[in-house]
Amino acid sequence: MPRTRSAVRSPGHASQFARRLLADRVTLACLAILLIIALAAIFAGHLAPADPLKTSMAKRLKPIGTPGFWLGSDELGRDVLSRLIYGGRMSLLMGTWPVVNALIVGGTLGVVAGYAGGWINMAIMRTVDVFYAFPSVLLAVAISGALGSGMKNAIVALTVVFIPPLVRIAETAATQVRGLDYVEAARASGAGAATIIRVHVLPNVLGPIVVYASGLFSVSIILASGLSFLGLGVEPPQAEWGLMLNTLRQAIYVQPWVAILPGAMIFATSICFNLASDGLRAAMELRT
Amino acid sequence: MLNYVFRRVVYAAPIAIGVTLLVFALLHIAPGDPINAVAGPDAPADVVEALRRAYGFDKPLPVQYLLFLRRILSGDLGVSVATGRPVSGELAAAFVNTLVLALGAALMGFVAGVALGAAAGWRKGSITDRLATLVSLIGVSIPHYWFGMVLVILLAVEARWLPAMGMGTGLGDLAVHAFLPALTMAVIPTGIVARTVRAAVGETLEREFVQALRAKGLRRGAIMRHVARNVSPTLIAVLGLQFGYLLGGSILIETVFAWPGAGFLLNEAIFKRDLPVLQGILLMLAMFFVLLNLAVDVIQAWLDPRMRRA
Numbered sequence: 001m002p003r004t005r006s007a008v009r010s011p012g013h014a015s016q017f018a019r020r021l022l023a024d025r026v027t028l029a030c031l032a033i034l035l036i037i038a039l040a041a042i043f044a045g046h047l048a049p050a051d052p053l054k055t056s057m058a059k060r061l062k063p064i065g066t067p068g069f070w071l072g073s074d075e076l077g078r079d080v081l082s083r084l085i086y087g088g089r090m091s092l093l094m095g096t097w098p099v100v101n102a103l104i105v106g107g108t109l110g111v112v113a114g115y116a117g118g119w120i121n122m123a124i125m126r127t128v129d130v131f132y133a134f135p136s137v138l139l140a141v142a143i144s145g146a147l148g149s150g151m152k153n154a155i156v157a158l159t160v161v162f163i164p165p166l167v168r169i170a171e172t173a174a175t176q177v178r179g180l181d182y183v184e185a186a187r188a189s190g191a192g193a194a195t196i197i198r199v200h201v202l203p204n205v206l207g208p209i210v211v212y213a214s215g216l217f218s219v220s221i222i223l224a225s226g227l228s229f230l231g232l233g234v235e236p237p238q239a240e241w242g243l244m245l246n247t248l249r250q251a252i253y254v255q256p257w258v259a260i261l262p263g264a265m266i267f268a269t270s271i272c273f274n275l276a277s278d279g280l281r282a283a284m285e286l287r288t
Numbered sequence: 289m290l291n292y293v294f295r296r297v298v299y300a301a302p303i304a305i306g307v308t309l310l311v312f313a314l315l316h317i318a319p320g321d322p323i324n325a326v327a328g329p330d331a332p333a334d335v336v337e338a339l340r341r342a343y344g345f346d347k348p349l350p351v352q353y354l355l356f357l358r359r360i361l362s363g364d365l366g367v368s369v370a371t372g373r374p375v376s377g378e379l380a381a382a383f384v385n386t387l388v389l390a391l392g393a394a395l396m397g398f399v400a401g402v403a404l405g406a407a408a409g410w411r412k413g414s415i416t417d418r419l420a421t422l423v424s425l426i427g428v429s430i431p432h433y434w435f436g437m438v439l440v441i442l443l444a445v446e447a448r449w450l451p452a453m454g455m456g457t458g459l460g461d462l463a464v465h466a467f468l469p470a471l472t473m474a475v476i477p478t479g480i481v482a483r484t485v486r487a488a489v490g491e492t493l494e495r496e497f498v499q500a501l502r503a504k505g506l507r508r509g510a511i512m513r514h515v516a517r518n519v520s521p522t523l524i525a526v527l528g529l530q531f532g533y534l535l536g537g538s539i540l541i542e543t544v545f546a547w548p549g550a551g552f553l554l555n556e557a558i559f560k561r562d563l564p565v566l567q568g569i570l571l572m573l574a575m576f577f578v579l580l581n582l583a584v585d586v587i588q589a590w591l592d593p594r595m596r597r598a
Contacts, residue, residue: 126302126303126306127306129303129306130303130306130307130309130310131310133303133304133306133307133574133577133578133581134307134310134536134570134573134574134577135532135533135535135536135537135573135577136533136536136537137533137536137537137539137540138536138537138539138570138573138574139536141539141554141558142314142566142570143314145554145557145558145566146314146315146317146566147317218428218429222429222431225431226431226433226540229433229540229543230539230540230543230555230558231559232558242431245433245434245437249437249544252437252440252441252445253445256441256445259437259441260434260437260438260441262434263431263433263434263435263437263438264434266431266434267429267430267431267434270429270430270431271425271426271429273429274425274428274429275425
């Protein structure tokens with residue numbers, strides 16, 4: 001039975017996306033958790049019960065549940081709960097900022113490479129291939145190690161690590177669009193390159209690249225905290241989950257459950273990012 | 289087939305050169321005069337000048353790069369600033385240690401991942417499937433350095449079943465010491481392999497030829513053998529990549545477990561600002577990764593002739 005066109009206008013893409021998203025409880029829960037973590041980080045000053053930098057030699061390595069140190073105290077007597085809340089700032093920043101940067105730089109490079117074609121394409125893509133020759137952790141550690149420790153250098157290192165895959169995705173999408181008939185028609189009717197890119201190429205590139213980038217957030221958080229764990233990211237005495245995990249390592253024989261708390265935060269955040277990005281991807285699925 | 293191999297090797301050559309360029313450039317993006325990295329902080333001025341001329345830092349950059357290239361092609365990876373010993377010697381031992389760990393982790397991850405993925409792909413939507421999906425999710429979301437710490441707490445601190453760090457002495461002791469770090473490293477490949485195998489097996493089982501096999505009366509084991517042959521190219525590719533990441537990412541686990549491998553050496557080199565060792569390790573690991581990718585592509589093309597046209 002042939003399908004007839006509905007007499008009623010079917011809902012647009014955006015509201016379909018919203019409806020699918022709102023029906024997906026797992027994704028909503030994860031987005032809610034992420035929002036809570038983010039808000040806690042932003043309003044850390046109001047939420048944290050103690051000063052995250054205040055040390056106390058007498059109150060070192062107290063267990064969970066000690067009054068005044070509800071999640072215990074670290075090896076310098078600082079309140080772990082407060083440091084976890086404040087640490088969220090650094091960890092979330094180092095986890096999200098490189099992905100956003102890489103999205104902009106990588107997306108632009110990919111679109112340029114895909115649309116221009118020819119030797120520009122070859123130059124950009126072969127350079128990207130060289131970066132692909134390094135496993136990501138190694139590249140991040142190498143660049144971060146060469147530049148020196150510090151949050152800014154770590155963000156630069158991670159941005160460089162995430163640019164190659166995003167360039168590849170953008171280039172593939174842009175190349176596909178370039179060959180389509182209506183782009184030919186647009187060019188024939190006199191549209192300039194900038195217009196064609198803005199109107200035709202970008203909307204088709206944004207979908208895949210944003211979906212992929214959303215999956216990168218969880219990797220970025222783990223890598224960023226990993227760099228701090230190695231001593232290459234945030235510097236002491238700042239609070240950051242990876243750094244806390246490093247300094248609390250010696251404490252695993254004394255207060256093991258306090259020592260693993262920062263890592264649990266990284267794990268929880270990473271899982272939420274992963275599930276949320278999967279859910280967003282499912283909700284964005286184009287109807288067939 | 290040979291044509292493909294030849295083309296692939298030709299393609300890999302400029303990448304290898306690019307890798308040397310990148311490693312060379314790292315020494316120069318480091319803040320401060322690169323000569324300080326090689327000479328050490330308190331070398332007298334005349335030693336600094338002699339080293340500057342010996343390393344060619346007074347020459348223009350392209351010439352420096354070519355000298356660097358010539359040096360490493362002859363196998364001279366320089367001398368460690370910290371220990372004064374040639375880099376290649378220290379690297380070889382450390383690399384072997386990392387390989388031991390990576391192989392152990394790859395084996396564990398492969399077996400667990402394939403088992404989980406195949407079981408899940410065979411019965412989509414079942415409990416096995418959900419379990420496999422959960423394990424995959426954990427595998428890719430968990431910070432493995434944290435997982436290592438948790439395992440150490442559970443098995444080495446609380447239960448005292450296994451040692452918490454180091455390599456031990458002798459072969460049997462080595463296996464005992466390697467178990468925890470290898471298990472820790474195995475989580476990531478388990479997750480990714482399980483996910484890939486599940487998708488590939490599920491997709492293959494839906495193809496028409498499987499229906500024909502079932503109609504012919506083949507039992508599950510025989511059908512899975514057919515499925516395995518179809519899935520293996522993708523699986524090999526994923527495994528190769530994962531092995532490469534295990535090698536490159538070992539630095540975090542080796543730090544947690546004080547395992548004297550290439551990653552541990554890399555960590556030390558970064559903190560002592562021992563840039564010759566840093567360059568040596570990077571070069572070695574990256575080149576290995578390039579060769580690994582080459583091998584994976586060739587094996588894939590051998591297993592699945594359709595890939596040879598690429």
